[in-house]
Amino acid sequence: MDGSRRHFIPFLAMLGMAASVLAAPGARAEAQHELVLFPSISGLDVFDDSPPGAFDSGLKASADVLYSYSGERFRLLGEYLLSTEESELERLQFGWVLSEHSMLWLGRFHSPASFWISEFHHGHYLQTSITRPSLEQWEDESGASPSHLTGLNFEFDRDLDSGAALGFSVAAGLAPKFDDHELVAFDILDPRSGHGLSLGARVSYRPDMFAPMQFGLVASWNEINVVSGLNPDLQDLDRINQLTAGVFADAQWQDWRFIASIVYHNNELRYIDGNVTDDYWLAYFQPEYSITEDVILFGRADIGDGEDDSVYLHYLPSFLSHRNMVGVRWDFVQFQSLTLEVADTSRQGENFDHESFKEARIQWSAVFR
Amino acid sequence: MERGIPVKFRFPAFVSIAVLFLSPGTAVAERTVVLLTNEDCPVTELSNLEIRKAYVGIAVASEGQQIRPIRLIADQDLNRIFFQTIAAMSEKSYERRALSLTLKFGTPRPVELSNLEEVVATLRQSTCSVAFLWADDASTISNTKIVRVLWRG
Numbered sequence: 001m002d003g004s005r006r007h008f009i010p011f012l013a014m015l016g017m018a019a020s021v022l023a024a025p026g027a028r029a030e031a032q033h034e035l036v037l038f039p040s041i042s043g044l045d046v047f048d049d050s051p052p053g054a055f056d057s058g059l060k061a062s063a064d065v066l067y068s069y070s071g072e073r074f075r076l077l078g079e080y081l082l083s084t085e086e087s088e089l090e091r092l093q094f095g096w097v098l099s100e101h102s103m104l105w106l107g108r109f110h111s112p113a114s115f116w117i118s119e120f121h122h123g124h125y126l127q128t129s130i131t132r133p134s135l136e137q138w139e140d141e142s143g144a145s146p147s148h149l150t151g152l153n154f155e156f157d158r159d160l161d162s163g164a165a166l167g168f169s170v171a172a173g174l175a176p177k178f179d180d181h182e183l184v185a186f187d188i189l190d191p192r193s194g195h196g197l198s199l200g201a202r203v204s205y206r207p208d209m210f211a212p213m214q215f216g217l218v219a220s221w222n223e224i225n226v227v228s229g230l231n232p233d234l235q236d237l238d239r240i241n242q243l244t245a246g247v248f249a250d251a252q253w254q255d256w257r258f259i260a261s262i263v264y265h266n267n268e269l270r271y272i273d274g275n276v277t278d279d280y281w282l283a284y285f286q287p288e289y290s291i292t293e294d295v296i297l298f299g300r301a302d303i304g305d306g307e308d309d310s311v312y313l314h315y316l317p318s319f320l321s322h323r324n325m326v327g328v329r330w331d332f333v334q335f336q337s338l339t340l341e342v343a344d345t346s347r348q349g350e351n352f353d354h355e356s357f358k359e360a361r362i363q364w365s366a367v368f369r
Numbered sequence: 370m371e372r373g374i375p376v377k378f379r380f381p382a383f384v385s386i387a388v389l390f391l392s393p394g395t396a397v398a399e400r401t402v403v404l405l406t407n408e409d410c411p412v413t414e415l416s417n418l419e420i421r422k423a424y425v426g427i428a429v430a431s432e433g434q435q436i437r438p439i440r441l442i443a444d445q446d447l448n449r450i451f452f453q454t455i456a457a458m459s460e461k462s463y464e465r466r467a468l469s470l471t472l473k474f475g476t477p478r479p480v481e482l483s484n485l486e487e488v489v490a491t492l493r494q495s496t497c498s499v500a501f502l503w504a505d506d507a508s509t510i511s512n513t514k515i516v517r518v519l520w521r522g
Contacts, residue, residue, distance in 0.1 A: 030437055030495050032477035036468065068475030072435075077475035095475070100428045100435075103474070123472050126465065155474070159427065210425060210458065212466070293461060335464070367468060 031071040038064040040124040040365040047358040060084050064122040073097045077105075081122050086140065089189055090122055090148070105153040108188050112155075112169035113200035113220035115248035115261050117147050124365040128257075128329050130341045131361070133284035134302045134320035135263055139176050139183035142318035142347075144265065144282075145244055146222050148185035149173035149198050165209035167216075170201045175222045178240060180229035182316065196223030196239065213252050218263065219245040233315065240312060241268040257288040267312040280306035280313070299326040313348050321354060322346040327361075336366040401504040402450055402520040405513050410434060410497040415516050423499070424455055424479055425463070426470040431497075438479035439500040441488050447501065450520050455501065 041061045062083030069076040075095035081088050093107035110117050116136035120127040137143035151173020159165045175198030176183040186195050204216035222242040228234035246263030262283035269276045286300040302323040313319050327341035341361040349355040404420060406412060411432040415423075419436070423429040429436040441447055448460075456463050470476035480498070482488050488500050489510050501519055502510075 030435075030498075032480065034471050034475070034477055036471060066472060068471060068477070070475060070477040075475050100430050118473065119469075121472050123468070126469060126472065159422070209427065210421070210466075212469075293459075331461075334461075369468075 031069065034066070034068045034070075035369065036066040037368045038066070038123045038125050038365070039368070040363055042130060042361060042363040045360045047360070048356065062122075062124070064090075064124070066123075075103065079122060088140075089187070092188060093153070101158045102154070102156045105155065106151075108148060108150040108186070109153050109171065109173075111145075111147050111149050111198070111200045111220065112153065112171050112202040113218045113244060114145070114147060115202070115216070115218060115250070116259075118169070118202060119250070123367070124363070125335070125337060125367045128288055128296055128298050128339075129286065129300060129325070129327055130339050130363045131300075131323070131325065131343070133261070133286070133300065134323060135261060135282040135284055137320065139185050142182055142316050142320065144183075144313060144316060144319055145220065145242065145263075146176050146183060146185065146198050146200075146224070148176065149200060150186040150188055150195075151198075159209045163207075163209060165206040167204040167206070167214075168202070170199075172197070172199050174198065175224055177225050177227050178234070178237075178315070179227040180231050180234075181318070183224065184227075194225055194227070196225045198222045211252070213250060215247075215249045215251070217245075217247055218261075231315075236272045237269060237315075238272060239270045241270065242266070242312075255290045257290075259286040259288070260284065265312075267310070269311060276311055278306075278310045278312055280304055280310050282307060294331040296329045297327075298329065300324075308354070314351075317348050317350050319348040320345060321348050335368070336364070339363045339365065400522055401518060402447065402454075402501050403504050403507050403515045404499050404501050404517040404519055405492065405507050405510065406499045406516050407492055407496055408512050408514045410514075412436070412497060412516060415499070417517070417519075420499070420517065420519070421455060421457060424451075425458075425466060426476045426478070434497040437495055437498040439488055439491055439498050440479045440481050441483075441485060441500065441502065442481045443483045444503075447503070450522075451501065454520050 041059065043059050045057045060083060062081060065080045067078045073096060075097065077091060077093050079091040081090050091109050093105045093109045095103045095105045097103055110121055112118050114136055116132060138147050149171050151171060153169065153171040156168040157165065174186040174195035176185040177195055198220065200220040202216060202218045204214045206214045224240040224242060226234055226237045226239055243266040244263050246261060248261035249258065251258045262281060264281055266279040282304045284300055284302045286298060288296050288298040290296050302320065304321060307313055307321055323343050323345045325341055325343035327339060329337055329339040331337045343359045345359055346354045346356045404415065412434060415431060419429050419431065423436045423438045440451065452458065452460050452463060467478045480491060482491065485506060492498050492500055492513055507515060
């Protein structure tokens with residue numbers, strides 16, 4: 001995000017100070033530290049009549065740095081994303097271990113009301129595809145719903161006698177603002193007022209506590225205050241009240257994996273002289289097939305209903321309304337992979353005119369610890 | 370003139386040698402993997418399910434004590450037994466799960482140590498840390514106790 005690059009050094013200093021304090025004599029002997037690096041390099045080529053400036057062909061390198069400290073009753077988790085396009089503190093959360101099964105977090109975290117975001121975060125290596133579904137885009141990539149909250153997050157996860165597990169996460173915090181042409185999350189390194197309330201929740205059921213297969217519900221309520229900036233269309237718009245509710249599934253059967261989510265959105269746009277309400281559904285379906293343990297074929301369809309006529313999405317011209325994609329991933333050595341992806345994509349565009357183009361992507365991603 | 374043992378006698382000889390090598394307590398000694406903890410830890414026994422949960426990132430408490438798993442990662446045979454018997458998943462699945470839990474919740478991995486001396490020091494330092502070791506090695510470590518036999522072979 002523009003302007004936040006300068007915060008990288010203070011962030012590192014803060015993490016260093018926290019680590020020194022926590023590692024000092026007197027800290028619990030059982031304390032553990034984890035430092036994980038998720039680097040990636042991606043190449044993008046755009047064909048057809050791509051919208052100028054929206055999707056530039058080229059290379060992008062990024063490194064997601066994750067640090068965690070885990071003590072007897074306290075946990076610290078920080079995630080910083082540094083790339084050729086942005087530099088941003090993604091998460092900084094302090095957690096109290098309330099019990100063997102529950103934890104209370106304070107800080108900036110990813111919204112629990114989104115399956116993909118709360119499952120893969122910024123760890124490119126852990127997601128099979130290069131791209132994210134349009135439903136799960138980050139705020140600064142024209143995402144339509146909040147993905148970062150700053151506040152409190154209660155998490156509960158318990159295994160059942162049947163061998164299954166039940167997870168529950170509920171959060172309350174500061175929502176992003178709608179600034180000019182995109183959502184802008186609260187920045188704890190550059191705090192400013194004017195953010196509304198955001199509530200998010202996720203319930204998940206895992207039939208086997210040891211396996212990644214899961215099913216669940218997500219929901220959120222977001223009060224998104226509007227800053228008109230240089231966008232004259234936003235001059236009379238004061239706030240957007242957004243309600244979302246949906247389901248998700250991450251299912252595995254033999255060599256197949258299916259990831260899917262469908263979410264209903266209801267937006268109330270509160271103008272100075274009245275309100276406008278619109279609603280739409282967004283969904284994605286991503287099947288994956290493992291040819292071998294190291295080679296996976298995959299595809300994804302991003303679809304929706306009612307989104308083409310949404311007044312709210314009209315204010316997000318870069319929002320990806322449709323994408324049909326296929327790809328292949330090869331884990332060529334342990335913890336390193338190469339992925340190819342081709343897609344037919346449409347973005348919302350100006351004045352309800354969709355802009356369609358084709359993309360080809362290649363990515364190297366890895367994890368080091 | 371044919372030299373050596375006639376063909377009709379070779380097969381019984383092979384069987385005899387094989388039986389000799391495969392008999393327990395004779396040519397090949399039985400090896401055992403045990404789960405060890407500090408003798409001050411009030412836990413006297415852990416089930417296989419509790420041990421598996423502790424090693425794959427699910428919090429386990431017993432007798433009011435948090436169980437803290439330790440791995441000696443330098444021993445390839447122990448690693449193989451760990452993935453086959455304790456974690457009961459492939460190394461790739463285990464690594465993905467551990468990474469995912471750290472990314473999502475900051476969940477720490479089991480403490481991974483590269484030599485026996487470090488394992489012994491950590492077991493003594495932390496009340497209810499647990500480590501799986503060869504029984505031969507475990508018998509040489511003082512002030513510890515065995516809470517489960519995990520594998521025999």
